Amino acid sequence: MRLAVVAHTIGLILRLFGVLLVAPLVVDLMYRNFEQAAGFAIAGVSAAIVGELARRLHRGERELSRIEGLAVVAFSWFVVSFFAAIPYLWSGLTFVDAAFESMSGLTTTGATIFRDFSLYSEGLFFWRGMTQWLGGMGVIALFIAILPALAIAGRQLFFAEAPGPDEERLTPRIRHTAIRLWGLYVVLTGVEIVMLWYFGMPLFDAFCNAFTTMSAGGFSPNSESIAGYENAAVEWVFIGFIFVAGANYSLWFRFFRGKPLSLIRDEEFRVYVVVVLTASLLLGVFLYQFSLDPGQAYLDNAPAGAVLDGASIETIARQASFQVLTIVTTAGFATDDFNLWNDQAKAILLGLMFLGGSAGSAAGGPKIVRVILIG
DSSP states (O other): OOHHHHHHHHHHHHHHHHHHTHHHHHHHHHTTOHHHHHHHHHHHHHHHHHHHHHHTTOOSOOOOOHHHHHHHHHHHHHHHHHHHHHHHHHTTOOHHHHHHHHHHHHTTOOOOOOOOGGGSOHHHHHHHHHHHHHHHHOHHHHHHHHOGGGGGGHHHHHHHHOSSOSSOOSSSSHHHHHHHHHHHHHHHHHHHHHHHHHTTOOHHHHHHHHHHHHTTOOOOSSTTGGGGGOOHHHHHHHHHHHHHHTSOHHHHHHHHTTOTHHHHHOHHHHHHHHHHHHHHHHHHHHHHHHHTOTTOHHHHHOOTTSOOTTOOHHHHHHHHHHHHHHHHTTOOOOSSOGGGSOHHHHHHHHHHTTTOOOTTSSOOSSOHHHHHHHO
8 A cells, every 4th residue: 555645645635624624714703703713723724734745745646546545534534533623622622522522523423522502612513513514425525526636536535435326326427426416415405504594593503403414413503402493394394304314315316307216216215215204103193192191200391392281293293203313314403302202102213223314325323225135
């Protein structure tokens, strides 16, 4: 393996990553959080300088072998995560906590060490959501789409990291495939931002939540997650876009290109729809029965916004479908405290955790296609 070639490629990636840090920097400047903005400036400049130095290590043939492509993807995640953690370090987190938050974002894991959300700036929350958004479609896939210099090694890098098609291409050239998948990803994110804002969510929150919906990551700038907005229309918007995020993005690309039958013909998508509908129906029935039982302790201790006695069918349908989708796609959002639900409802949610979303989606978990193959 030619380490100089690997370092050169990682350098290209790191230079562009430094540019991406301008976005949260601008957000903090807009909100006059000048001290935190300095942290983003330091991280961005550092990434760009280190990236340029690494790029200069090799100037000859840049064609990557398969093992070199895998090495670039593996090492890039660690290097990028390190520089992504600098703004967290600047905000006062320990190195371990900063690294944890950074890696959790880029891998769309969604686990967080944030407790008191009032301690952190708007730019940091924007960056927190943005890291999940970048990780959802794949950081390397984005760089292949943007940087012509990476097109030479595109195939090895793309199939090592991108969540789109496996060995299937949407176009003859890998760079064009990456551009189209990322283009779809950006458009869907933009549509969700507009819809969330239209239905009453603050614009800043709409950006942050849309980032983490399309990536099925679950980071939210609200400490109470989606429940904190207390907005039924907003929750329905989330339901729709979480469903989209849990399906194969290459199928959505074909669907919006005028090939709607590609969804119906895909076995995994059909199973995904059946699982979501069946689980939502069963969960809704259990919640409806539960809400009518005045003897349950759940009703005595229910927090604001929980499913209560006499709740409408719409409320129960919304609660059920939201929780089913956020669990099966591993998005991790919440609109209710399901610890208060009965055992039957909890059993459904537990079972969904062993499925995951579709292959080629932003969702986590084992993936439905593997369950189909085992069955």
